Amino acid sequence: MYEIIEGFLEAARLIVTLDPDVIAISVRSIIISLTATVLASLVAVPLGAAIYFGTFPGRKSLINLIQTLYSLPTVVVGLLIFLLISRVGPFGFMRLLFTPTAMVIAQTILVLPIMTGLTISALSGVDPVIRDTLRSLGATRLQFLANIMREAKFALLATVAIGFGRAISEVGAAILVGGNIMASSFASSTRVLTTAISLETSMGNISESIALGIILLAIALAVNLVITTIQHR
Amino acid sequence: MYEIIEGFLEAARLIVTLDPDVIAISVRSIIISLTATVLASLVAVPLGAAIYFGTFPGRKSLINLIQTLYSLPTVVVGLLIFLLISRVGPFGFMRLLFTPTAMVIAQTILVLPIMTGLTISALSGVDPVIRDTLRSLGATRLQFLANIMREAKFALLATVAIGFGRAISEVGAAILVGGNIMASSFASSTRVLTTAISLETSMGNISESIALGIILLAIALAVNLVITTIQHR
Amino acid sequence: TTTDQTPVEKQQLRIATTTSLDDTKLLAHLTPIFEEKYNAEVLIVSAGTGKALEYGQRGDVDVMMVHDRAREDTFIADGYGINRRVFAYNYFVLVGPESDPAGVANMAPEAAFTAIREKGTAGDANVIFVSRGDASGTHSKEQSLWKAAGFNYTTEVKGSGDWYQEAGTGMGATLEMANEKEAYTLSDIGTFLAYKGDLDLVPIVDEGDSLLNVYCAMQINPAKYPDINSTVAKDWINFLISDEIQQEIASFGVDKYGQPLFYAAQDDWEKIGVTEAEVKDPIA
Amino acid sequence: MIELEGVRKQFDEKIVLDGVVGRIERGEIFAVIGPSGSGKSTLLRLIDLLDTPTGGAIRVNGADIHAGKSLAIQRMMGMVFQKPAVFNTTVAENIAVGLRFRGAREAAIREKVEEALEMVDLSGYGDRRARTLSGGEMQRVALARAMVIEPEILLMDEPTANLDPVSVATIEDLVVRINRDLGTTVLISTHDMYQGQRLAHRLGVLMNGVFAQVGTPREVFTLPASREVARFVGIENIVDGVVVGENGATAVDAGGVRVRVAAPLAPGERVSLCIRSEDLRIAPADAAKAPPGKNALPGTVASIVPRGPFSRVTVDCGFALSSVISWKRVDDLDLREGSSVTVSFAPESVHAVRRE
Amino acid sequence: MIELEGVRKQFDEKIVLDGVVGRIERGEIFAVIGPSGSGKSTLLRLIDLLDTPTGGAIRVNGADIHAGKSLAIQRMMGMVFQKPAVFNTTVAENIAVGLRFRGAREAAIREKVEEALEMVDLSGYGDRRARTLSGGEMQRVALARAMVIEPEILLMDEPTANLDPVSVATIEDLVVRINRDLGTTVLISTHDMYQGQRLAHRLGVLMNGVFAQVGTPREVFTLPASREVARFVGIENIVDGVVVGENGATAVDAGGVRVRVAAPLAPGERVSLCIRSEDLRIAPADAAKAPPGKNALPGTVASIVPRGPFSRVTVDCGFALSSVISWKRVDDLDLREGSSVTVSFAPESVHAVRRE
Numbered sequence A, B: 001m002y003e004i005i006e007g008f009l010e011a012a013r014l015i016v017t018l019d020p021d022v023i024a025i026s027v028r029s030i031i032i033s034l035t036a037t038v039l040a041s042l043v044a045v046p047l048g049a050a051i052y053f054g055t056f057p058g059r060k061s062l063i064n065l066i067q068t069l070y071s072l073p074t075v076v077v078g079l080l081i082f083l084l085i086s087r088v089g090p091f092g093f094m095r096l097l098f099t100p101t102a103m104v105i106a107q108t109i110l111v112l113p114i115m116t117g118l119t120i121s122a123l124s125g126v127d128p129v130i131r132d133t134l135r136s137l138g139a140t141r142l143q144f145l146a147n148i149m150r151e152a153k154f155a156l157l158a159t160v161a162i163g164f165g166r167a168i169s170e171v172g173a174a175i176l177v178g179g180n181i182m183a184s185s186f187a188s189s190t191r192v193l194t195t196a197i198s199l200e201t202s203m204g205n206i207s208e209s210i211a212l213g214i215i216l217l218a219i220a221l222a223v224n225l226v227i228t229t230i231q232h233r
Numbered sequence C: 001t002t003t004d005q006t007p008v009e010k011q012q013l014r015i016a017t018t019t020s021l022d023d024t025k026l027l028a029h030l031t032p033i034f035e036e037k038y039n040a041e042v043l044i045v046s047a048g049t050g051k052a053l054e055y056g057q058r059g060d061v062d063v064m065m066v067h068d069r070a071r072e073d074t075f076i077a078d079g080y081g082i083n084r085r086v087f088a089y090n091y092f093v094l095v096g097p098e099s100d101p102a103g104v105a106n107m108a109p110e111a112a113f114t115a116i117r118e119k120g121t122a123g124d125a126n127v128i129f130v131s132r133g134d135a136s137g138t139h140s141k142e143q144s145l146w147k148a149a150g151f152n153y154t155t156e157v158k159g160s161g162d163w164y165q166e167a168g169t170g171m172g173a174t175l176e177m178a179n180e181k182e183a184y185t186l187s188d189i190g191t192f193l194a195y196k197g198d199l200d201l202v203p204i205v206d207e208g209d210s211l212l213n214v215y216c217a218m219q220i221n222p223a224k225y226p227d228i229n230s231t232v233a234k235d236w237i238n239f240l241i242s243d244e245i246q247q248e249i250a251s252f253g254v255d256k257y258g259q260p261l262f263y264a265a266q267d268d269w270e271k272i273g274v275t276e277a278e279v280k281d282p283i284a
Numbered sequence D, E: 001m002i003e004l005e006g007v008r009k010q011f012d013e014k015i016v017l018d019g020v021v022g023r024i025e026r027g028e029i030f031a032v033i034g035p036s037g038s039g040k041s042t043l044l045r046l047i048d049l050l051d052t053p054t055g056g057a058i059r060v061n062g063a064d065i066h067a068g069k070s071l072a073i074q075r076m077m078g079m080v081f082q083k084p085a086v087f088n089t090t091v092a093e094n095i096a097v098g099l100r101f102r103g104a105r106e107a108a109i110r111e112k113v114e115e116a117l118e119m120v121d122l123s124g125y126g127d128r129r130a131r132t133l134s135g136g137e138m139q140r141v142a143l144a145r146a147m148v149i150e151p152e153i154l155l156m157d158e159p160t161a162n163l164d165p166v167s168v169a170t171i172e173d174l175v176v177r178i179n180r181d182l183g184t185t186v187l188i189s190t191h192d193m194y195q196g197q198r199l200a201h202r203l204g205v206l207m208n209g210v211f212a213q214v215g216t217p218r219e220v221f222t223l224p225a226s227r228e229v230a231r232f233v234g235i236e237n238i239v240d241g242v243v244v245g246e247n248g249a250t251a252v253d254a255g256g257v258r259v260r261v262a263a264p265l266a267p268g269e270r271v272s273l274c275i276r277s278e279d280l281r282i283a284p285a286d287a288a289k290a291p292p293g294k295n296a297l298p299g300t301v302a303s304i305v306p307r308g309p310f311s312r313v314t315v316d317c318g319f320a321l322s323s324v325i326s327w328k329r330v331d332d333l334d335l336r337e338g339s340s341v342t343v344s345f346a347p348e349s350v351h352a353v354r355r356e
């Protein structure tokens, strides 16, 4: 148990001393996962809206499929992306493997199903009379969506929080397509908090792992506070 | 890319030939993750209700904390459980490490935050007039909760779907506290689909990994269909 | 080859390595020296041997550093790898609980394995062997030891009872598991030393040529992947077998563990059973 | 302007609208009245393109609006919902929404919203969060929201159901003014017949899936087309009987009591007589005889029930007849239960409808 | 039975109830009337323990209900909400909920639900999904749901706001019956004063956070306590003036026109005169003089507006006076805008309230 206490002390030390490696890793985690969350939102919200308001055949099956994809293991997502972007894959020419870009792509795809599914839930939480009122007031498609989203703001932002949580905490895809590289330049490195935690764990450095875990949670807390602030505005 | 096609063929082969190892692993995955989801529901739903209807100081901070824990990496959960149940840990005497029980505990704890958070969301989706009506009709606490939950049934079952998805797809905690053991007896083994996928991946067996991933998704689909059926009843 | 993220003048070298080299921090010790000398940037991807080979086979890296002779040979024979050089070696070690329930301390490796299997299959619940079970270099070595002891691994060892358990994870986790279960396991010395402080396990058998662990580096065949970064790859391999670096390898870890983690391959080519060219001749 | 051509709407098994036919003219105030559940909301929703009919067509200016739903047609119309919902923002923003959709300029929006708030008597409420408003306040916000876009057609689904009479009067004045000043066509559903009558140029009585009657308030109120309509528009006295000839004039035999009727009816016909309570005169039994040709039926007071500033006096003359008279008059006549009285009314006040 | 002791309720800045004092007796039907936003719903919610007062106390049978909220007190009461919500299940299940809470037996539940459905005229709707009901149908389900538990106190927040007159009459009869047969105390909020009057033994007029007046319908309607109440209860003619002595009788000077008043008033006092429109008589200008002692004011018809089965005729006599008379009488008198008429009314019909 003392490892946990040690972990807290270590976390405090790393933060207080501004350990440059830890800072680089943390910043990279934030950039990658935030980017992925934003990209995923840009896809998931319109997609969720299209599915929710759509009346195409197979709509129910599609929703079921999306719910099923909640269970997509991160390793499988990592593998699929890996096959696509590895040199012999169809996008191999872009040389994306082992780059932060690849990690963003993987995390984006990873959180898409849950964000799309929760968008559908968020929209279905809006009072039907509100929807009718917007239509009746002569909203264009875009205006309609923008206003429905404003009404569903709270739930949509909760969705973003969940997406970010899943992105920043996943490790399977990050390690497969990122490679957990610690290079001398920031841009070439792909080590993020979770892959660093895995590495420390595999080396038996439990206190360090816990310290990094605490830092990760601190970041998540900060992001959540921002989201909560927007929610209540 | 042909690995993906191969993965599908392999998955078909494994399923059709009833590969005993794969069946054992799949059954173990289902048992462990379903148990964890059920246990987590039993805690998360009352807890979420208590938080949602409660008026204690620090309620908002608690909700923020829960949202933050969405980002709890599975490895960190695994580590914490590991420290608690390893031989030298406070619960070491129970000899739980590397048993399926340990995996159930870890997954339960892993999905608790998101299930609690989504329970709160689900409950806040219930029309306030419905709440007032129940109170006014003289509901006891228990009757009140039971009825509110029935009104929020759809969203609560979606929460269960998300919890199950997260439990069955996680690998970090499973491998740390379960150990991915393949022993000759079913009960001593702790290999589940995700840890098997990790293993196959680390061995470079991409098609096998994808095959196992497909089997995992098939299980998730089946569970989701059951949940959807209950939702619409 | 260059990627868009790097400054133009710097070359990038991608290396897939087995985890033990990375986890011991040996590579972290060597890369800065290389980077400064060759104005290059080294990207290290650490993975199990199987996955590392997969990366190499797909041309996703320029250099591979592994320790599984048999699979290396196949890899080269299939035309994916060229210019193998051996740069370091050490020994595997059979570790187990101090009580040594199978009573195999200081036996020859094959004999120890035979004794463990015998007690295990006989139903002695105290005798357990935890295998990596992940097709890693270490797992390969274990399999070859069972074979050398006269057993058919798939029929007579694996699945022969609850005494033999496949961890299916990395070395560190396998050690943790063996520690928890008070079981035997085969480990590379580097990881064991790194973990030693947290474990109750002790070395049971650590001598015998069959425990030899030989690390090599090889280039991915530019004929297969023409745009691969073969110049820096060559530089790296030549760097590893250079006198200066061989010294570094031989002394690495002494200050921390009181004993070296690796031995330089340069002068011991006979002992480890490779040709002199493989340890000494720089790649042209 | 709005033509309803056999409009049908079915939910699962339940047929709600069963071929509604009608025509609402440009600039008209048309009220749809009908019992709860008769399909008033459904009809308005179909016209506002919020739902699709299962049969028939709705034409606006000649064009079938459900054939090619267009934003232009949608924007011609404004609707106030029966249970309005407000957007989770301020009152002012709620009212501004429709203007924003049409790309109005900020200054214009602010001015119009201010005006609209004043119209619905909510000046100063602009910055309040709309969700905390009372039932009636919300309904007024919904009204302002629909009116501020100055639609050509204003659809209102029981817009004053939650308002007190003073507010109702304010809103009604507003509707009349909008209709008069801007020429807005108004289609209002209401369960308050008096409101229908106060506001509407014409009424449609929705019953059993169709308009049982369409006409001016006066037509609907004095000459209901059926027994059901008569009951619905509040004619208290409906007496069933059979037509008999009587000295050249027409009379109806209602359980032995004869009632003279002005309209010509074929003897033997089974009819219901509708007599508005205000056309009845109750006088002491010993009062001067009614002029010849008038009906004068003796009876006893069965009950006296206060109703608004009046009392409703029911007299048993063989069948029950009730009249609404002021409290003062009740006192003056010294009416009480059991008093003997004479109920008199002109044959012209009796409206007869055929019974099936 | 229910005592309101200085009940206060404040939302953030806004004071809604500012010390409401009142007493509702056991077995009484008490109606709270008041303008939209005056706090009727707020008051009912406080009594039903759904919200907590920021000041004062509410006692039921002597016990402060907010001091120790108890299920027993909660279960004494049933409430119908202004905008009722239904549970997402069948109509029958919706109505059964309260009975289930009280552990009633299945057979008893089935029977009572069936009865309740019949009471609100929804027999046969038991198996319908409640979410698909029309506005009025939902409101009737909410009524049945609250009534079926036979509460000692029935709170109803504008229960008939969405209903047509026929349904309203059904519900009102029901309320009267429940009150009479079961002795249920009924507290009803309504914006429909006539409803308040038809149903209630006593009325409370909620204005500016307090009861501006509490009394029997007759008191409130004929003797409003203030100009505001007078206006709210629908007295059309409110004339401001100053009391002057006139030949021993009391008269009021209203902009030069003298109006005789029966009640004794101190000369010089500033008062508002309230005259109910039904107490006015409009006669042709050349008709016989009014009897001495009666007010008879000459004037010209300013407007004639249809209102229900009546017309509202406004006469300018220096100030406007309007009367509601039947269409027939308008025709008989041949009234039209500009006609010269005499408006007469007894001094006893004039109710004077002091102005501040």
Ligand SMILES: Nc1ncnc2c1ncn2[C@@H]1O[C@H](COP(=O)(O)OP(=O)(O)OP(=O)(O)O)[C@@H](O)[C@H]1O
Pocket (backbone or CB within 6 Å): D132, D133, D134, D135, D136, D137, D162, D163, D164, E011, E012, E014, E016, E034, E035, E036, E037, E038, E039, E040, E041, E042, E043, E082, E191
């Ligand atoms: N939660 C709240 N926060 C702020 N103001 C509120 C809240 N609830 C009610 N109010 C305000 O309190 C006042 C009284 O509201 P209430 O609903 O009691 O009125 P009401 O008399 O029932 O009106 P109506 O006849 O329109 O239903 C209103 O001005 C309303 O805006």
Ligand SMILES: Nc1ncnc2c1ncn2[C@@H]1O[C@H](COP(=O)(O)OP(=O)(O)OP(=O)(O)O)[C@@H](O)[C@H]1O
Pocket (backbone or CB within 6 Å): D011, D012, D014, D016, D034, D035, D036, D037, D038, D039, D040, D041, D042, D043, D082, D191, E132, E133, E134, E135, E136, E137, E162, E163, E164
């Ligand atoms: N989505 C639906 N599914 C099934 N039935 C429906 C649906 N919507 C409305 N109905 C039914 O259609 C009928 C007409 O409903 P509508 O709301 O148009 O009535 P209304 O005339 O507006 O009544 P009210 O005066 O009570 O508001 C009702 O019986 C209602 O239950």
Ligand SMILES: [Mg+2]
Pocket (backbone or CB within 6 Å): D040, D041, D042, D082, D157, E134, E135, E136
């Ligand atoms: Mg309706």
Ligand SMILES: [Mg+2]
Pocket (backbone or CB within 6 Å): D134, D135, D136, E040, E041, E042, E082, E157
């Ligand atoms: Mg209210």
